[in-house]
Amino acid sequence: MSINLNRFNRVNRKKIFNRIERTHKTAIPQAPKRPPLLHPQLDISALTDIFLSKFSASSSTYQSIDCISLVPQLVLQYTELHNTNKTLVTNLQSLLTLDKSPLDWPDALTLSTPPATGEQALGLSYATTAIAETGSLVLCASKQNPTTVNFLTDHHIIILREQDIVPNIESMWKQLSLSAEHMPRAVNIITGPSRTADIEQTIQLGAHGPRSLHLLLLAGD
Amino acid sequence: MVEHYKSNPQGSASNSTSGPHQTLFFKAQSSHALLDNTLQEALKKAKGGFIEKRSKAIADVENFESYKQQAQLVKNHTLDHLAYYLTQFEDNLIKNGGQVHWASTPEQLNNIILHICERRDAKSVIKGKSMISEEANLNAALEAAGIDVTETDLGEYIIQLAKEPPSHIIVPAIHKTRQQVEALFRNAHDLGDRELDTIAALVDEARLQLRQKFLNADIGITGANMLIADTGSAMLVTNEGNGDLTATLPKAHIVTASIEKVVPDLESASAILRVLARSATGQPITSYTSLLSGPRGIEDLDGPEEFHVILLDNQRSQMLGTPFEEMLKCIKCGACLNHCPIYSAVGGHAYGWVYPGPMGSVLTPLMTGLKQSSDLPNASTFCGRCEEVCPMGIPLPELLRQLRNKEHEEHLTPRKTRISLQSFMWTIQHPKIFYWLTQITRKVLTNTTLSQFFAKYIFTSWYNSKELPKNNSKGTFMEQYKKSSKQKKT
Structure with a gap:
């Protein structure tokens, strides 16, 4: 089982392109112009309301907060609500991107730093932006927001600033302004907890990822 | 008739490893399926659910037709410039630190994966759902090489335990009842006397078992719903989160995708996302839509060290x-x-290969050869619902019709069918004989004893699964027509 992978790829690539280009009018592909596309328009003045109604429809819950310093107590309350052990994985101890002051974590919570290992019951992350059209939170993988926190914990709490909500999927990409070579390793568009309907088409939450998703919406300004 | 497509021009080599081919036996398999009570029970439970959810999701948006149009614009444009966008995707993925591989045939795809496994000395592989890997029957190839492979999508995991191929492209275990799933889990897992009689308990059991597999695997393999040329990314759409765990935890992530999955940019991808989940599960969007763009960076605390995308052709370039x-x-x-x-x-399962239903009846003959699957283009009533609900507006009945024509031209239709069709053609070209025959047929049909005799002893197999129409007419169409025109004149 030893193939020269480089050569193998070169030969196959050429064969595949020959077959594709046989049908094209121009031998050398020119940069084509994609036809313009329509985007669904939303009532900009009601973005938060639209977002929250779609978000709730995905079996998620939310709380509005006006100050980031409330987060530790709310996280503790959430563990009590779901009757889980009080272990939290997050890299937002100081939440520097959101606020300058370090957070005051209660002793009852055991904090660990990412990556998540599957042993922590809760994960805390922040969403870069959110989509009103679908009620989705958008998380970019980074040192502060590692992907394992989003998927390996039993319950996921996400912080979002109200002013970061955008109307539709397209405006979300625009907001992130992504370009090759500078891509976050992963962008996760999250709409509700993990779910499956693979057994008798009955929806069951918590298939492999979090069993619940909770949003802390930080009020604007 | 426009017909330039040559079936399976690369020979039948691709068929040797592309999974169990039983497409020749559609008739036998479907008769068997109709008599399988457990299967019928499972299908009955599934029936309607998806249709209802989809129509509700579509009613919830202002103009789904316009969403469909945008998505179709994207695909038409991309297919017109496929070589350009594939090149752009490749360039950008390399810029992001990923590696691109090219496979003409399914076994080449398997060989590339085996090569990567060997180089990384991989012992265990976890998989997210990938229809491309089903085309290649990848699991069998990995197992043959002594590699432990585990499907992590719940439905795929169930059918892996049952050693069966998927029976639906998005709900692979739709044919299994919860009792069957419980039996499979009891057989495979060390459960003791734990209860497993609810769906919640079954899902939890799979979560528990698969969690360890996720954490210990050497390589993760997933499919991709789209490839974004402009950013060099793979887009993965799931509900369970298994795809993301597969893409994040192991040290290497391999994406298996086919060449037509590429789209120009993220704006184009958005147009397709808008119709995808609504058409599939009736959701506005799935729980997780992820854009994966390479291996972990210096600052990242998790993610794979290697990121590969394998692009499979498998006859697709021949369809262009x-x-x-x-x-x-x-x-x-x-x-x-x-x-x-x-x-x-x-x-x-009756369809015999990885793609069932109307799309499978078109794709399977094109990918595995019409000769092997000549029953499939006929597995349709041409009712047209498939074309009506297809978000991409694919004229499935027309494509099936073309395959039937081709089948006839290549003399693949059974002798019986050909003789019947030829006799029918001859009869309708001779009106007098045709009228005479319709008169006899009507008399037989209105006579209960006679018609039952025919159904029971002459056309036995036909009437096994069909009912004889009741005919109380006062004459053939032509007899009644003549009578009424006479009455009008008088």
Whole structure:
């Protein structure tokens, strides 16, 4: 089982392109112009309301907060609500991107730093932006927001600033302004907890990822 | 008739490893399926659910037709410039630190994966759902090489335990009842006397078992719903989160995708996302839509060290520039399966390969050769619902019709069918004989004893699964027509 992978790829690539280009009018592909596309328009003045109604429809819950310093107590309350052990994985101890002051974590919570290992019951992350059209939170993988926190914990709490909500999927990409070579390793568009309907088409939450998703919406300004 | 497509021009080599081929036996398999009570029970439970959810999701948006149009614009444009966008995708993925591989045939795809496994000395592989790997029957190839492979999508995991192929492209275990799933889990897992009688308990059990597999695996393999040329990314659409765990935890992530999955940019991807989940599960968007763009960076605390994308052709480039190019617009949502009266009656396994339902009846002959699957283009009532619900507007009945024509031209239709068709053609060209025959037929049909004799002793197999029409007419169409025109004159 030893193939020269480089050569193998070169030969196959050429064969595949020959077959594709046989049908094209121009031998050398020119940069084509994609036809313009329509985007669904939303009532900009009601973005938060639209977002929250779609978000709730995905079996998620939310709380509005006006100050980031409330987060530790709310996280503790959430563990009590779901009757889980009080272990939290997050890299937002100081939440520097959101606020300058370090957070005051209660002793009852055991904090660990990412990556998540599957042993922590809760994960805390922040969403870069959110989509009103679908009620989705958008998380970019980074040192502060590692992907394992989003998927390996039993319950996921996400912080979002109200002013970061955008109307539709397209405006979300625009907001992130992504370009090759500078891509976050992963962008996760999250709409509700993990779910499956693979057994008798009955929806069951918590298939492999979090069993619940909770949003802390930080009020604007 | 426009017909330039040559079936399976690369020979039948690709068939040796591409999974169990039983497409020749559609008739036998579907008869068997109709008599399988457990399967019928499972199909009955599934029936309607998807149709209802989809129509509700569509009613919830202002103009789904316009969403469909935008998505179709994207695909038409991309297929017109496929070479350009594939090149752009490759360039950008390399810029992001990923590696691109090219496979003409399914076994080449397997060979590339085995090569990567060998180089990394991988012992265990976890998989997210990938129809491309089903085309290649990858699991068998990995197992043959002594590698432990585990499917992590719940439905795929169930059928892996049952050693069966998927019976639906988005709900692979749709044919299993919860009792069957419980039996499979009891057989495979060390459960003791734990209860497993609810769906919640079954899902939890799978979560528990698969969690360890996720944490210990050497390589993760997933499919991709789209490849974004402009950013060099793979887009993965799931509900369970298993795809993301597969893409994040192991040290290497391999994406298996076919060449037509590429789209120009993220704006184009958005147009397709808008129709994909609504058509598939009736959701506005799935729980997780992820854009994966390479291995972990210096700052990242998790993610794979290696990121590979393998691009599979498997006859697709041969469909370009033929009427079957339409099939490359398929986004694998499964709406045509859910709305198909044939699929709903016999389930997915009767179709004999990885793609069932109307889209499978077109794709399977194109990928595995018409000779091997000549029953499939006939597994349709031409009711047209598949085309109606297809978000990409693929003219599935027309494509099936073309395959039937081709089948006839290549003399693949059974002798019986050919003789019947020829006799019918001859009869309708001789009106007098035709009228005479319709008169006799009517007399037979209105006579209960005679008609039952025919149904019981002459056309036995036909009437096994069909009922004889009741005929109380006062004459053939022509007899009644003549009578009424006479009456009008007088």
